[in-house]
Amino acid sequence: MSKTELKSGANALVETLANCGVTHCFANPGTSEMHLVQALDNEPRIKSVLCLFEGVATGAADGFARMTGIPAMTLLHLGPGYGNALANIHNAMRAYSPMINVIGDHATYHRDLDAPLTSDIETLVKPHSSFIGVVETPAIAGEVAMKAYVKSISPPASPVSVLLPANSAWGNDGVALQKPSDISIANVAEGKIQTVYDAIQSAKTPAILVGGDSLYDENTLGILGAISEYGIRVLIDTFPARQKRGRNIFHPDKMLYFAEMAVEDLQKHDLLVLAGTQSPVAFFAYPNTPSNLVPDETAVIELSTRQQNTKAAIETLAKQLGLKTASSNEIDTSDIPLPEGKINAYKIGKILARHLPKDSIISDDAVTCGLPIYTETKNANDHDWLFLTGGAIGQGLSLAIGAQMACPNRRTFALLGDGASMYNIQALWTMVREKLPIITFIFANRSYKILNIEMERTGAGAVGDTAREMLSLETPSLDFVKIAEGMGMRAESVSACDELDNILQHALTLNEPMLIEICL
Numbered sequence: 001m002s003k004t005e006l007k008s009g010a011n012a013l014v015e016t017l018a019n020c021g022v023t024h025c026f027a028n029p030g031t032s033e034m035h036l037v038q039a040l041d042n043e044p045r046i047k048s049v050l051c052l053f054e055g056v057a058t059g060a061a062d063g064f065a066r067m068t069g070i071p072a073m074t075l076l077h078l079g080p081g082y083g084n085a086l087a088n089i090h091n092a093m094r095a096y097s098p099m100i101n102v103i104g105d106h107a108t109y110h111r112d113l114d115a116p117l118t119s120d121i122e123t124l125v126k127p128h129s130s131f132i133g134v135v136e137t138p139a140i141a142g143e144v145a146m147k148a149y150v151k152s153i154s155p156p157a158s159p160v161s162v163l164l165p166a167n168s169a170w171g172n173d174g175v176a177l178q179k180p181s182d183i184s185i186a187n188v189a190e191g192k193i194q195t196v197y198d199a200i201q202s203a204k205t206p207a208i209l210v211g212g213d214s215l216y217d218e219n220t221l222g223i224l225g226a227i228s229e230y231g232i233r234v235l236i237d238t239f240p241a242r243q244k245r246g247r248n249i250f251h252p253d254k255m256l257y258f259a260e261m262a263v264e265d266l267q268k269h270d271l272l273v274l275a276g277t278q279s280p281v282a283f284f285a286y287p288n289t290p291s292n293l294v295p296d297e298t299a300v301i302e303l304s305t306r307q308q309n310t311k312a313a314i315e316t317l318a319k320q321l322g323l324k325t326a327s328s329n330e331i332d333t334s335d336i337p338l339p340e341g342k343i344n345a346y347k348i349g350k351i352l353a354r355h356l357p358k359d360s361i362i363s364d365d366a367v368t369c370g371l372p373i374y375t376e377t378k379n380a381n382d383h384d385w386l387f388l389t390g391g392a393i394g395q396g397l398s399l400a401i402g403a404q405m406a407c408p409n410r411r412t413f414a415l416l417g418d419g420a421s422m423y424n425i426q427a428l429w430t431m432v433r434e435k436l437p438i439i440t441f442i443f444a445n446r447s448y449k450i451l452n453i454e455m456e457r458t459g460a461g462a463v464g465d466t467a468r469e470m471l472s473l474e475t476p477s478l479d480f481v482k483i484a485e486g487m488g489m490r491a492e493s494v495s496a497c498d499e500l501d502n503i504l505q506h507a508l509t510l511n512e513p514m515l516i517e518i519c520l
Helices: 009-019 031-041 054-068 078-095 121-128 138-153 166-170 190-202 212-216 218-230 259-266 310-320 345-355 367-376 396-406 427-433 449-457 465-470 480-486 497-507
Strands: 024-027 047-050 072-077 099-105 132-134 159-165 206-210 233-236 242-245 271-275 299-304 360-365 383-386 412-417 439-444 490-494 514-519
Touching: 009 031, 009 138, 009 159, 009 166, 024 031, 024 054, 024 396, 031 047, 031 072, 031 099, 031 166, 047 396, 047 427, 054 072, 054 078, 054 099, 054 383, 054 396, 054 427, 072 078, 078 099, 078 121, 078 159, 099 121, 099 138, 099 166, 121 132, 121 159, 132 138, 138 159, 138 166, 159 166, 190 271, 190 299, 190 310, 206 212, 206 218, 212 218, 212 242, 212 310, 218 233, 218 310, 271 310, 299 310, 345 367, 345 439, 345 497, 360 367, 360 396, 367 412, 383 396, 396 412, 396 427, 439 480, 480 490, 480 514, 490 497, 497 514
Parallel strands: 024 047, 024 072, 072 099, 099 159, 132 159, 206 233, 206 271, 271 299, 360 383, 360 412, 412 439, 439 514, 490 514
Antiparallel strands: 242 383
16 A cells, blocks of 8 residues: 555554564454454454453553563453453553554544443543543544654653544544654663773672663573672662573572661672663551661663663673673583472472473462462473563463464563462453463462462551451352353363373373462
8 A cells, every 4th residue: 555545543543553563463343443453354464362351451562562562452442441451451561562553432523422331531541541642633643653654653652642533533534654763772881881881899798670671681681690700799680571581591689678678688789780671669658667668878871761672781780890691501401300298389489490491481479379389490491481570460361362472473471469360361262363382370378369468568457357257258159160260271280299190291282271279
């Protein structure tokens, strides 16, 4: 088609995004989006994926972006649809994931009639959008789509919002635009790196806190390993977007989750260098506990911001220190023994490490079980670990969908607490519909265990009957085998180590999704 050929606003928007390299749309459309649905029908370069809940769509788009760096499009229905999608957009913001949320709106002449689904969508999307484009006329649909794409991938990457009124979608004077030139990322000035080098030389116990895509890259992690061997402790954020891990890959320490433990840990250091991340703060405020986790006596200096090329800055700093990539130690995990006794999160991690295929992807929404499993899979086959960046539980199933679709030749595992899994449980249906061979672990402890822990830590008082009931998932207990089977998915329930080992081994022979409920 000619660049100047006029078409509907919906077609101009979708074709422009396809020209930019967008390949997937995760959708939950409504009446106001029917012309967008038709436009997607006309665009073979974009695969459309139906999600039964808007949070599944945005969680999947986040997972896709974390594994590719390419934004996916989501299709959401008016303000309420965006509201349903918001928690996972929040997580995507904290993961710095590019995402293009296209939200249908009433026709421009219908907005002021106060129809039942009318809402102030611009105000709703503002806190979680680095760009808001309103397609007031079909003539600007391609231009708005192009601006949204560019902003979504501009460092640091982020979710953006495009609002498409129905009459702008069906109007016929839209123009599709071509992909813009590539966007470069700014390098850190040599003088700034020299300042960090000088500070390290003057420090007795320096540490560096690293975030961003440096953790995706095995070579950069090797350089960080050399920095660690030099005597600079390497830390990563508690919940980074993604981390490359495996038996021959350098494994940094993680910032501790609980504030008082993190403060005590950082007291070991007289210097903290920030590389592609911010100075750490507590997840929540607690009585008699500081919110800023860096002790006053610890100096903080910035190597790079999230907008800058952190990988290049780390490499340059290492060269100034006279370092090369750290050598790896070959570890054989083929003989990891099968754990015995009562099953727990540490033993689950060992069993997963026994069977984890090379280049697997793990979507971690396991809450209290997550850290033990993370610890025990340190020396498994190489894999990528995706974290709950924004703390809004419930994204694990949805994130796994996007990751699996981004990397169809790899195997994805979703790890979820039983409470967290119910936030986006509709994702199981999409896994089955799209034939995604995702293996899901549900850790059934029949409670919001993390909240039981936090109830004690916040000093909220004695736990009475009402509080206990608000944190319990019993009476009735959730039957995840039946829930999964009701959506067409194969499922099993286990309560012993040997049962999990056998079922996991079998699940890996299947080219289909499977849910394994683990009763704790």
